[in-house]
Amino acid sequence: MRGMSLRRFGLLFALIIQIFLKRAFGLLVRILNEIFDATIVWGFPFLSFWGFLITWLAFSGLKVSDFIDEGRWVLDDSFHARFPDLCFRLDRIAISPVADSLVWAHSRDGQVSWWRDVWCHFIPSSRSALTWRQLLNRLPIEDHFCKVGFHLASRCNISGVNSESSDHLFLRCPLAAALWEAVFSAFQRCISVNSWSSFFSQAMSVSFSDHVLVLWKTSIHAVVWSVWLARNQWIFKSKAIEFISALSLVWHAVSDANRLEIGCMRNCVDDLLILRRFDLRGRLARAPFIRSVIWSPQAPGWIKVNIDGAALSSLVVKGCRSVFHNCRAFVKCGFAVPLGQVFAFEAELLAVSTAINLAWQNGWPRIWLENDSSYMVHLLASRSEQVPWRIRQAWQRCIYQISKMEFQDSHIFREGNQVADALSKHALRMAVDSWWTNTPSFCSLLVGNDCMGRESFRFS
Numbered sequence: 001m002r003g004m005s006l007r008r009f010g011l012l013f014a015l016i017i018q019i020f021l022k023r024a025f026g027l028l029v030r031i032l033n034e035i036f037d038a039t040i041v042w043g044f045p046f047l048s049f050w051g052f053l054i055t056w057l058a059f060s061g062l063k064v065s066d067f068i069d070e071g072r073w074v075l076d077d078s079f080h081a082r083f084p085d086l087c088f089r090l091d092r093i094a095i096s097p098v099a100d101s102l103v104w105a106h107s108r109d110g111q112v113s114w115w116r117d118v119w120c121h122f123i124p125s126s127r128s129a130l131t132w133r134q135l136l137n138r139l140p141i142e143d144h145f146c147k148v149g150f151h152l153a154s155r156c157n158i159s160g161v162n163s164e165s166s167d168h169l170f171l172r173c174p175l176a177a178a179l180w181e182a183v184f185s186a187f188q189r190c191i192s193v194n195s196w197s198s199f200f201s202q203a204m205s206v207s208f209s210d211h212v213l214v215l216w217k218t219s220i221h222a223v224v225w226s227v228w229l230a231r232n233q234w235i236f237k238s239k240a241i242e243f244i245s246a247l248s249l250v251w252h253a254v255s256d257a258n259r260l261e262i263g264c265m266r267n268c269v270d271d272l273l274i275l276r277r278f279d280l281r282g283r284l285a286r287a288p289f290i291r292s293v294i295w296s297p298q299a300p301g302w303i304k305v306n307i308d309g310a311a312l313s314s315l316v317v318k319g320c321r322s323v324f325h326n327c328r329a330f331v332k333c334g335f336a337v338p339l340g341q342v343f344a345f346e347a348e349l350l351a352v353s354t355a356i357n358l359a360w361q362n363g364w365p366r367i368w369l370e371n372d373s374s375y376m377v378h379l380l381a382s383r384s385e386q387v388p389w390r391i392r393q394a395w396q397r398c399i400y401q402i403s404k405m406e407f408q409d410s411h412i413f414r415e416g417n418q419v420a421d422a423l424s425k426h427a428l429r430m431a432v433d434s435w436w437t438n439t440p441s442f443c444s445l446l447v448g449n450d451c452m453g454r455e456s457f458r459f460s
Contacts, residue, residue: 210263222253308420415456
């Protein structure tokens with residue numbers, strides 16, 4: 001009897017699950033048909049759903065560029081017959097030869113620039129989140145409730161006069177206006193308060209030193225937080241926050257940000273006066289350390305190789321180059337090779353492997369290699385093969401070749417590697433490899449400076 005009851009329970013459970021899945025699947029199908037504007041055939045939407053599914057499977061893995069050829073849409077007749085409205089809309093879209101890219105629709109240049117001003121490590125995340133919600137119009141303000149259908153009389157809970165909109169609450173409310181006036185007076189700046197979006201963009205584009213800029217951004221976020229706190233205190237606790245109390249919250253936030261010791265002030269009277277108004281001590285920038293850098297040739301019988309890599313950004317067109325000097329500092333040969341799209345350290349690796357292979361083919365047994373990459377010096381000193389797989393074969397060949405010759409490597413600052421640096425910048429403008437057996441004309445002056453032992457200076 002117990003086995004029969006367990007069997008009946010299992011059958012009943014399976015039946016319930018089947019009914020639930022059937023109803024859930026039917027609901028999902030109806031939702032998909034509503035989304036894709038399909039017609040219900042015979043009172044049941046399976047036909048249109050399977051048509052959508054087959055269409056999706058047919059075009060899965062394809063891109064929009066696969067349907068464009070020479071600036072025109074390439075669509076077959078079956079696609080036109082099945083989706084005439086879509087084809088009509090596609091014909092009205094102008095095809096640009098420029099590659100597509102992600103843009104921020106709410107900015108002129110398409111770049112998201114305000115997030116660095118909202119999310120700062122010296123501002124508490126709760127205040128940054130409040131400013132971010134205000135920028136997106138996502139704060140629970142009474143005007144927003146009225147727009148979504150709530151029937152209430154919008155009224156500013158601080159002033160009790162105007163309606164509670166975001167622009168009024170954070171810009172034109174008497175408490176907010178007094179706080180902004182105090183902040184502008186302390187920092188000797190004046191910004192128009194037409195709308196919140198324009199006000200915030202203008203406030204974050206004000207030029208200050210690194211030290212004062214931290215205090216300025218902190219005060220902007222602190223004013224927003226103080227006004228919102230005063231509004232909530234009145235609504236939920238029926239307590240009014242006076243102007244002096246709200247302003248003290250702003251100044252305390254500025255003092256807390258100053259304790260993080262971020263940035264330095266300029267050596268000017270304006271920064272000194274601003275810091276004195278907050279009773280804060282300024283942090284002066286330390287004097288730069290000046291180091292003399294002199295390129296020197298090697299002993300007789302040795303050839304010095306200076307390599308360098310150039311880039312326009314982190315992952316765009318790169319070039320590697322190398323220049324060979326004899327013991328009298330004369331240029332023996334040199335090359336510059338454009339590499340296309342590679343990372344910066346990959347360009348350095350390819351420059352080293354190409355230079356060593358060239359020395360190997362010419363039978364030069366004594367090589368002293370100099371470059372301005374500490375990472376490359378470490379790899380050569382340890383004979384490490386932990387390099388990207390795309391250039392691992394060339395690097396293993398390089399390690400084998402330097403093991404069969406007298407090889408030394410050392411680090412040199414960029415100021416002492418100016419000839420290779422000039423060749424690298426030249427490689428960025430080339431489309432093919434270049435080879436020189438004497439001094440190139442565009443770097444003859446730099447080679448002359450190296451021959452005379454003229455010093456350069458590095459500031460750090």
